[in-house]
Amino acid sequence: MFSYTDLNGTGVELSFKKNAFPIQATHVLVIAKYKGLWVLTDHPIRGIEFPGGKAEVGEDLAVAAAREMAEETGAIITNIEWLATYLVQDDQPFAKAVFVANVASIQPEFKPRETNGLVLLTEEEFNNAENLSFHMKDSGMKKMLERMSERENC
Template identity: 40%
Template sequence: MFAFRDYYGNEVLLSFADHPFSQTPDHVWVVCRYQQQWLLTNHRERGLEFPGGKREENETTEQAALREVKEETGGIVERLTYIGQYQVGQTLTKNIYFAEVKELSKQSTYLETNGPVLLDELPDDLTKDERFSFIMKDKVLTYTLAEIKRRSL
């Protein structure tokens, strides 16, 4: 388990174990790949980030992850893998997934985002890049990318 402070100084606990903080968290975050590129979304207020959001009533976290990727990028997920879970303070818990996207479909709306953004590589130091959301600027992303690499996903 990892413990650190996020971009705003909140305490974060991160684990790659099976649901260490909650069996039914209310939020999801999905690290996506499409045709050997990173698939992000451009949130209108926060900037570039991986898709994610709140689980709706009567929805599993897996269903929420698939829906969020589709709504925010137009992506159709081919394979979804549970990676881990993180908790911010005592109130917010998110499941982390890795998604391999098989297709991007053009949509008339991407809800609160400006749609998909494809990057060959993520910058080495996202904390100094103003294009990226605060969600991308703490160790959750760093450790998650290392875990995805470790699992050879």
């Protein structure tokens, strides 16, 4: 378990073990690359971030991850694998399941509804981006990206 305070001052716990928290995840986050580029979305308020959101009532979290990715970026994902879960100690605590996936394709005629749409970044652009959302800059995200990198190198 890794505990940290996000850049908004909220306590967060991150675990790479399933079912580590007393509440079930109801939110999802998807970390993916397409042809070597990070697949992100441009949130109109927070900035550039990995796609994600709330699962619908009764919706499987992996299905929610695929739906959110498609809705926010136009990307169709496959090989969706759970990576981690984090618990946000907000006024109303919630847990978010983090998935990694392969991007099979990107819909060419995609029109975003909730975001400003797809952002593809090289590793260098990603590391130097100034308009990343706050949670993309915290120590929990760094841990998740390290874990993803370890998985890729296996």
